[in-house]
Amino acid sequence: MLLFPLVTGPAGFPLIPDYPVSPMLDANALSQLTQLKQNIRADKNLATGTIRGSQGRFGFVTLDDGRDIFLPPDEMARVLPGDRVEVALGDSGESNGEGENRKLQAELDKLLDSPQKVVVGQYLIRGKGHFVAVDMPQLNRWIFLPPKARSNAKEGDYLLCRITRHPFEDGKGQAKVTEVLGSPGEAGIEHKVTCRKYQLKGEWSKEQLQQVKEIQARSLQQLPDYAGRAQLQQLPFVTIDSATTMDMDDALCVERRGDGWQLTVAIADPSSTIAPGTALDKVALKRANTAYLPGRAISMLPQELSHNTYSLVPGEERPALVCHMQVESDGRISDTRFEFGLIRSHHKLSYLGVADWLQNDNTDAVPAECQPMLRELAECSHALNRYRAEHLLLMEERDDYYLQLDDKWHISAIRRDQRNLAQQIVEEAMLATNRCAGDLLAQHPGHGLFSGHGGFRPERLESIKAILQQELPQLAELDLATLDGYRQLIRQLQQNADTAGLLAAFRLMLQASELTTEALPHMGLGMDYYATVTSPIRRYNDLHNHRALRAILEQSSGEALNAEQLGTLQQGASSARQASRDLEQWLHCLFLQQQPAATWAGRVSRVTSQGVSVVLTDWGINGFVKLDPKAYQFDQDRMTLSSDEGGFVLNQEVQVTLERVDLDKKRINFALVVTEG
DSSP states (O other): OOSSOOEEOTTSOEEOOOOOOOTTOOHHHHHHHHHHHHHHHHHSOEEEEEEEOOSSSOEEEEETTSOEEEEOHHHHTTOOTTOEEEEEEEEOOOBOSSSOBOSEEEEEEEEEEOOOOEEEEEEEEETTEEEEEEOOTTOOOEEEOOGGGOTTOOTTOEEEEEEEEOTTTTSOOEEEEEEEEEOTTSTTHHHHHHHHHTTOOOOOOHHHHHHHHHHHHOOGGGSTTGGGSEEOTTSOOEEEEOTTOOOOOEEEEEEEETTEEEEEEEEEOGGGTOOTTSHHHHHHHHHOBOEEETTEEEOSSOHHIIIIISSOOBTOEEEEEEEEEEEOTTSOEEEEEEEEEEEEBOEEEEHHHHHHHHHHOOTTSSOGGGHHHHHHHHHHHHHHHHHHHHHSOOOOOOOEEEEEEOTTSOEEEEEEEOOOHHHHHHHHHHHHHHHHHHHHHHTSTTSOOEEEBOOBOGGGHHHHHHHHHHHOGGGTTSOTTSHHHHHHHHHHHHTOGGGHHHHHHHHTTBOOOEEESSOOOBTTTTBSOOOOOSOTTTBHHHHHHHHHHHHHHHTOOOOOOOHHHHHHHHHHHHHHHHHHHHHHHHHHHHHHHTSOSOOEEEEEEEEOSSEEEEEETTTOOEEEEEOOGGGSEEETTTTEEEETTEEEOTTOEEEEEEEEEETTTTEEEEEEOOOOO
């Protein structure tokens, strides 16, 4: 007989209250009670996973087997995004609030780990309660600040806080202010908050700065492999980059060879003086890459090195990794050779200047001695591009948007630029070099880091096949899980203007690319292997691949990254990307708030059951148009909304006005402008 009432949790599982045990219970009763608890736990369908938030109060647990399980609001209130938990799984017929029915929902059973030790947010006072409104992706949460934990903060201040009590037990977390970051309206406060939020640091330790001095004091002749490096100073290398770029990590030269070209790409070589495990190597691994924020870059390596010592500045001798490629007239790369050498860039050219010469024949835009080689580079680039279109895959063309900031570090203007011929030349050379590096590293397993892309998300393959069976039955039998099948499908869709809508919808069903030590294909590029080596002073995986290529060329074992290092690298890269997107969205919100009422042109970038996302054509700003879900029929596979009066498809051109800017959630809402006819 039970000595306490049996109650059940939200998922229907029995819970045992923490009632005090009577001292009159004998050892046998205690043993029965312990066994009962063990039996109840054994009967639960337990699983482990990681907490993921949402735009609402509910959340999800991403299980270790890849499934996303619904977490009700009451349970979500007890955890933070990123928490590792053990959950009990139970049946649920409830909606998640987004129109989807969840077959399983989770009930929290145990908190395994909470990596979120600090949070950034804004100080709020509601009645007698003092809180930090946490600024975290997909989290709607205020955390209580006890009286002695508030420092000298004022209402509205942005705060850096330490979690002092996790909310797992009762949903009532607590925090302590460790730093007052500033108040709204302070110049650059948005940048400061974002950097703290994503732990992006621009400072360098004494040990790291000491290593910088030692590197700067070392002459080229003191390089361990100086005598064995190829002497390539006479080759007419040039750099082509933005006019303001200082960290120039690639230089090009080309020579006509028969019907094709000998294309040579030289890449700055920080691996020549930064050894694995040193102070600079450790911080570069943690930062993963240079973080490009609006108006500011937080560099992976100190600027004394990235802007000077390693940068391929004109007239200076520099160590470099060099890739020699024989490019045939049809764009096929028939021969490749990597070596470490010494080079000297002869000229620093800008994208605008090179494009002005090639597209407008402005002879004053670039030095006369560079002009013949630039013509050859353009022809070689066209050939490489044609080959990719016929045998690999071309990426979707997108405009670039440059944010001009004022003295408050807010947006004063946005410039829209289409990619010019000079940028295409550099892009084709870099893609070719990285493809060749991937091919070589794949021949020597255990050395390099690959950029892998698995194509479509596995759970969407059946939907895609069903659509193809209806729309393009001749393609329905392709094996879309393979590189060849995926390549055939995308090329067919790209070549047919009538299938542009399907192509746009399918692109939203793709997996994200990932760094991996396994030689996997990059389906998005249509390449067997792809390993980046062309930006080693900006990306750590490129620096590592320089070391891997050196080990292959010298026939040594090299040092592969372990799982922990790979995880650190992936986390650093993710933080830099998220910080850039987050800050841009914040600045976009502030920018639109200052604009007079107007009608703007845009295109539909995403379709949901609740409405459509629209990107403004001139500014690249994304906002949401909320629609009445009862008025439209939503097709989540084709990404369309339809009704008797019309509907919406991806890339459809629309006119919108600003409806609302929510600065707290950094959301922008547009309203459609209905045009007659």
